[in-house]
Amino acid sequence: MKYDPETAIPVAREPLTRLLGVRKPLDPRSRFWVGVLAFALPFLAWCAVSYVPFIWHPQVLVADAGDSTVPGEYSYVAEGERVDLDVFIARNRELGAAHAKRATGERVNPIYLQAPHEVGRALYTAFTTPPERAGDYWLHESLLQSCKVIFWGFFWSALFGVPLGVLCGTFPFFERLFEPFVDFVRYMPAPVFGALAVTVLGLAEEPKIAVIFIGTFFQMVLIVSNTTRAVDASLLHAAQTLGANKRQLVWHVVVPGALPGLYRDMRILIGWAWTYLVVAELIGEKSGLSAFIYQQQRYRHFDNVYAAIVIIGVVGLCTDQFLALLGRYLFPWETGQTKLVRMVRAMRRALPQRARLANT
């Protein structure tokens, strides 16, 4: 059997040599823990800045403004306000000079840097508390709206983009016919079509879907066409010497050969769709998570803003991980993961003989 670094048992070595080899794959256990660290490190940094006093904390939340009758340049310092540390010190100097009661307060971070527990709480309460104004959307409603826009935008884009890309990657004629123009449009930022989309398609979801479509479609055609072109030409030659005609070449060699690559492309492009989402949702009538974030920012509920941002990240990560996992089963010839194939085979065997012959 071939040497496979994934399964080979490593020789015990010093941890540092083991972890920091040049292009040396990590063993599965280290892989897992280093992956955990990838999230733990930023989180710990966030906790440190939020909870350890004096790491940053550039402001003071005034608990008692002291003697507010004392006049001065900084007399605006009032109870319950966040003021910069130097302003607070200057005010106390004024109060001290007048021999009046000094202001007290606690050092805090600016309102836009919320502590982990506050965002955590917001993540929970955002789903449970009704919106501030009647008619506004709940967080889960906003999330659903966003997902719907992404889904339809990406659906239409893939429905036309993938076949067109495969066509361009297969026939140089279509490559020459479509790619120069696609290349031209690709450089126009999708949001510039926003106003146009609203005029043509109205204020509801359609223009947003259109912006996502425009943002991903043109890139998709080029990426898909490249992936299709990467299918080994010698496989096409082999198929031709086995008697495949033009249509069979496309359906039995080009398409299956490009499929795993196309699947990876789609995973990357879904990420792009999410970046266009934020712009798309702010055109016409604001909607979805972006509208939620926009509104919460105006109410200065930054914990909710973070909650919504984290949710976008979590949804994106989960989608990608799910698709990665699914891919392992869908393309067993690349991964050696044959569980799904074996299941399908078993199901086929269970079918009556006649149907089996028709299917295979």
Added chain:
Amino acid sequence: MTDDRIALPSYLDKPPEVAAYFEAIEKRKVVLNIEHLRREFAAAEGTLVALSDISFKVRKREFISVIGPSGCGKSTLIRIVAGLEDPSAGTVSVDGVPVAGPGPDRGMVFQNYTLFPWLTVRKNVLFGPKMKGTRNDKALASADEWLKMVGLSDFADVYPAQLSGGMKQRVAIARALANDPRILLMDEPFGALDAQTRCSMQEHLLRIWEAADVTVLFITHDLDEAIYLSDRIVVLGARPGRILEIIDVPVSRPRSQEQLLSGHFLATKKRLEELIYRRDTAAAAEDVTHA
């Protein structure tokens, strides 16, 4: 210095059983006929002639090798026969019908295996029959038979990525033969394999060739391989690629590895070396003087 060279027979004088064998071949039908084939490429310094006036015939059940130094156009030749490239002049015909483009009558085995990675071994072998629309159960039986012939019955449901190089090439041979071609074209099929595997693959191929009704056109740069496998060897020279000589191999069949040291084998090898290497060095010397 003592001269301890062995006296070799001439490569031209055949033992009686070999002579009879060649007489029998001469009576068979011509499967592949190559006539005055020429191939030119446009290059920066004018047209480059890759192949010039190539003509030879391959008869039914014959095993013919094409050998030559690198750059002699042997791969171009087999790709033209396969229909993957067009000749600049001349014709290639199979059973008297001129070829235009690739077709299932000329099965091909490539150096880099070219198995479809998304198909299991059995489905790779079934690819040709499936394209032709052969009935499923019939094709399946024949595919399994070919897999048995190349000794890979146990690997029918495995993906190509899980096979070694030699196994992959055996699948490729089974795949080409399951399509029932008139002639099997092999383009340096064992070139990427290590010496041991190459040796066992030659055995495999000979056994298949003896058992099945196959005509083979085989490209190689390995002299031993060419002599060991072939009935006849077409020797090409480089710049332009042209036929230097067509040699009838005077080694009797069935072949075995011991024959690699027989007089007739060595005589043939000596002749091939003269044709290829001496000419190569002579040509190189000529190039230098011209420059």
